[in-house]
Amino acid sequence: MKTKSFSDMQCSIARTLEHVGSWWSLLIIRDVMMGAHRFKHFEKSLGIAKNTLTTRLAQLVEGGILEKVPAADGSAFDEYVLTERGRELAPVMIALSQWGDKWVAHEDGPSTEIIDGTTGKRLPRVWPRRENGEMMPLSEVSMRKADHAPPKNWAKEQE
Amino acid sequence: MKTKSFSDMQCSIARTLEHVGSWWSLLIIRDVMMGAHRFKHFEKSLGIAKNTLTTRLAQLVEGGILEKVPAADGSAFDEYVLTERGRELAPVMIALSQWGDKWVAHEDGPSTEIIDGTTGKRLPRVWPRRENGEMMPLSEVSMRKADHAPPKNWAKEQE
Numbered sequence: 001m002k003t004k005s006f007s008d009m010q011c012s013i014a015r016t017l018e019h020v021g022s023w024w025s026l027l028i029i030r031d032v033m034m035g036a037h038r039f040k041h042f043e044k045s046l047g048i049a050k051n052t053l054t055t056r057l058a059q060l061v062e063g064g065i066l067e068k069v070p071a072a073d074g075s076a077f078d079e080y081v082l083t084e085r086g087r088e089l090a091p092v093m094i095a096l097s098q099w100g101d102k103w104v105a106h107e108d109g110p111s112t113e114i115i116d117g118t119t120g121k122r123l124p125r126v127w128p129r130r131e132n133g134e135m136m137p138l139s140e141v142s143m144r145k146a147d148h149a150p151p152k153n154w155a156k157e158q159e
Numbered sequence: 160m161k162t163k164s165f166s167d168m169q170c171s172i173a174r175t176l177e178h179v180g181s182w183w184s185l186l187i188i189r190d191v192m193m194g195a196h197r198f199k200h201f202e203k204s205l206g207i208a209k210n211t212l213t214t215r216l217a218q219l220v221e222g223g224i225l226e227k228v229p230a231a232d233g234s235a236f237d238e239y240v241l242t243e244r245g246r247e248l249a250p251v252m253i254a255l256s257q258w259g260d261k262w263v264a265h266e267d268g269p270s271t272e273i274i275d276g277t278t279g280k281r282l283p284r285v286w287p288r289r290e291n292g293e294m295m296p297l298s299e300v301s302m303r304k305a306d307h308a309p310p311k312n313w314a315k316e317q318e
Contacts, residue, residue, distance in 0.1 A: 006182070010270035012259025013189050013252060017182045019263045023165070030172050033302045034311070044312045064262075085262045090297050091285050092258060093172060095250040097302075100171025103244045104178045111169035111308035115301040116289060123300065126250050126285055130275060133292020138249050141282065142274040143192045143256075149270035152193070153203045 010149060020089070021059045024048060026096070028056055029082070029089055032066065034112070037079040065089070095126045169308060179248070180218045183207060185255070187215055188241070188248055191225065193271070196238040224248070254285045 006018035020026065024046065031045050042053055057080060060066040065086040071077045082089075094114055101110045114123045128136045145152060165177035179185060183205065190204050201212055216239060219225040224245040230236045241248075253273055260269045273282045287295045304311060 006186075010265040010267060011186075011189070012256045012264060012269045012271060014186060014259075015263045015265065016255045016259035017185060019259075022182075023176045026176060027165075027170075027173060030170070030302070034304070036311070085258075087297050088258060088261070090300060091254040091287065092251060093302070094287060094300070095254050095285065096175045097171045099244075099247060099251060100173075100175035100178075103247070104174045105171060106169040106174065108169060109305065109307060110171045111305055112171065113303055113305045114287075115303060116287075116295065117299045117301045119289075121290075123287055124290060126254065126287060128249065128253060128273075128275075128282055128285060129288065129292060130278075131280075131283060133288060133294075135292075136275065138246050140276045141249060141253070142276045143189070143252070144272055144274060145193070146268065146270055146272045148268060152195070 016092075019063050020065065021056060021063070024052065024056050025060055025065075026093070028053075028060060029065065029086065030093055032080060032082055032086075033090065033093060037072075037081060038077050039080075040077075042080075060086075091126050094123065098125050175251075178222050179224065180215060180222070183211065183215050184219055184224075185252070187212075187219060188224065188245065189252055191239060191241055191245075192249065192252060196231075196240060197236050198239075199236075201239075219245075250285050253282065257284050 006014040009015060027046055028042055031042055036042055036045055039053065039057070042057070043050065046053065057066065061068060061080075064083055066080045067083050068078045069081055071079050097110070097112060097114060115121065116123050128138065128141045130136055165173040168174060186205055187201055190201055195201055195204055198212065198216070201216070202209065205212065216225065220227055220239075223242055225239045226242050227237045228240055230238050256269070256271060256273060274280065275282050284294075287297065287300045289295055
């Protein structure tokens with residue numbers, strides 16, 4: 001259970017986590033990216049309690065990541081589809097998936113492939129790149145406090 | 160609270176989430192990437208209970224994402240640094256940060272900048288790219304079941 005809200009934090013990582021909601025929410029987003037669109041599909045895929053799933057779906061809709069639309073086949077069921085901001089979580093999902101493939105893959109191999117639909121080939125790693133598209137060594141990437149942001153409250157002591 | 164383990168799932172996204180541990184763990188990793196290395200720094204930065212932080216740090220060490228090393232300044236404090244697999248979470252962290260900058264930024268602007276250390280310029284978005292480094296439209300990226308993996312248990316009904 002989250003014991004504190006991240007939403008008042010200025011950091012975009014914390015704000016994204018708050019906005020997305022939970023680990024479960026990421027798995028729902030994964031399922032939508034892989035073609036699941038109905039409550040029943042998520043329930044089967046994830047094996048979670050109906051009330052938990054209801055809460056997570058409502059949060060994703062409220063956060064503008066999913067939207068509810070009438071069923072594509074004209075039946076009475078609502079369907080959940082990604083909004084633009086939901087689709088733009090793809091780099092996060094791909095990076096999580098590729099990290100898992102490399103470091104903690106299941107003994108039977110990963111269950112999911114991420115493919116360039118124009119070539120059918122496996123997608124190169126989502127990775128920091130230079131303006132010209134070249135992959136960078138991670139040692140050349142710097143995460144730092146923005147000039148206008150208050151100093152990290154541990155930084156003074158560290159000096 | 161997580162109600163179910165993701166570790167028996169075959170999906171690399173679920174396995175990564177299980178291995179990383181929690182939202183808090185991602186914020187600890189962020190802090191290490193930004194230069195925090197000691198228990199006290201994380202405690203100040205995150206404002207969480209000591210016992211929660213202790214558990215999260217132990218889990219990250221056990222998962223091979225952080226390692227404990229003697230203090231760089233020769234003092235008695237342990238320090239936490241990223242292992243190679245920990246450093247390779249950078250694409251996940253950057254993607255979360257860039258998504259937040261775009262979609263849910265704080266009214267005062269993001270607190271963190273991600274910089275190409277060789278040019279001092281802001282890093283281009285971490286994004287799916289073709290082999291030649293060109294950014295792809297998300298509509299051309301396909302996440303699909305690997306051939307050897309069992310069918311999604313909702314897929315049959317969907318046909």
